Structure formats: structure tokens, C-alpha cells
Amino acid sequence: VTWKSSFTVVNLSPDDDATVTVTFYDDAGDYFAPNPLLPDNPATPENEEVLNPFTLLPETSRIIVMEFVDDLPDGERYAVIVSADQPIVTMANLEGSDTLAFSYHGSYRGGADMGQLIAYLPSVSNAFYDWYSHLSIQNMASIPMSITVSFYQNTPTPIAAITEEVPAYATWRLTMDDPGISPALPNEYPGWNGAAIVE
Numbered sequence: 637v638t639w640k641s642s643f644t645v646v647n648l649s650p651d652d653d654a655t656v657t658v659t660f661y662d663d664a665g666d667y668f669a670p671n672p673l674l675p676d677n678p679a680t681p682e683n684e685e686v687l688n689p690f691t692l693l694p695e696t697s698r699i700i701v702m703e704f705v706d707d708l709p710d711g712e713r714y715a716v717i718v719s720a721d722q723p724i725v726t727m728a729n730l731e732g733s734d735t736l737a738f739s740y741h742g743s744y745r746g747g748a749d750m751g752q753l754i755a756y757l758p759s760v761s762n763a764f765y766d767w768y769s770h771l772s773i774q775n776m777a778s779i780p781m782s783i784t785v786s787f788y789q790n791t792p793t794p795i796a797a798i799t800e801e802v803p804a805y806a807t808w809r810l811t812m813d814d815p816g817i818s819p820a821l822p823n824e825y826p827g828w829n830g831a832a833i834v835e
Contacts, residue, residue, distance in 0.1 A: 642701040643728040645718055647692035654722035657689040658700065660708060661715045661774065665806035668714075670707040673700055692720075715774040715807045755834040760787065762812040763827030771810040773834055775802040783808060787821060789830040796820035 647654040660668045672685035692698060708714065718726050730742040760769045775781045780803050786794035798817045802808045812818065822828040 646697040649722040654692045654720045757832040762821040763823040764829040
């Protein structure tokens, strides 16, 4: 499956302009701050290149499409940190397609609750009717961090756990069929659908 993504940034302030900075990190934690960022439709003449950082007027939004962003190598996965001097919210959108012309879509939100020492994931699947969850966990600290994902199924104690040493600003990509966890999770039909805690 070939995946493409975009993200929308919204200035929530009703009165003030927001100065927004976008920083991209690859899986190893190396960062890129492209300047300029291209808008959602660079073929449209009225859409000029957007400098990074850029200004968002009160209660307005901007879409950044990854394939149009300068200076980012193609075929890579990135984590994005969007910061501003006003309250903002971000929404990432994913679109996948395969050789059989099937399409897949997904979205997730980023916001002020990001960057915590613990995160609760209420729905995680392993071979659940042939669906597997994929977790992307970024270390947002400037030093390496040991991160543990514990898996639960209607019990107060985890049925499985896996730990990874993640470098500064790097991203740990964890698919549920990872050999380190899959033997401990039910994978016979219809599979497993439970919860996870990231610490």
C-alpha cells in the first residue's frame, strides 16, 4: 500500500493572528524545517509559497500536503511538531492505495494533550478480522527514552508488554504482528481487540 498524508492547522483564537512553525522529524530523530512550505494546491496561481513559520489569521486554517513540501526526501515517514503562539489544533489525514485500486483512509488529531508521559489507547487490534493496528510513538524529549507499551484485555494487569529504547525525537513504529508481541496476543480468528497503555 502506498500512503500519502496531509495535515490541517487551525488557529482557534477569535482575535489574534497565530505564528505557526512546522518541524518534521524522520524515524531516526533527525529534523527538517522546510522553508518554504507549499500550500495545499500549488498549481493554483493565487496560492503562493508559504514561509515557515507562517501566519494564520484568527479562526482560519491551512492544509499542508506532504508531497508538496520542499526539502523532504520522498518515500520516508515523518513525525510533525506544530507549534504556535496562539491556541491551535491539528488534524492529520492519511490516504492509502494498492495495486488492486483499493483505497484506505484515516485521520487523527494532535493537540495540547500530546507530549505526555502516559497515553491510553482504547482500541488496538491484532489479527482482528484480519486488521492489525499500527502505533507511531515519538520521543519528544531531547534525550533517549525507554518506552513501554502494555496490552490489556478486560483485565487490570497486562497480557503482554514490549519496551524499546527510543532516541531523542525519534519515532518508534510498532505493528501488532511484531515478533516481540504477537505470540502473547490472541491471533486465531477472529483475533484480538483490546487496549494499550504507552508509558
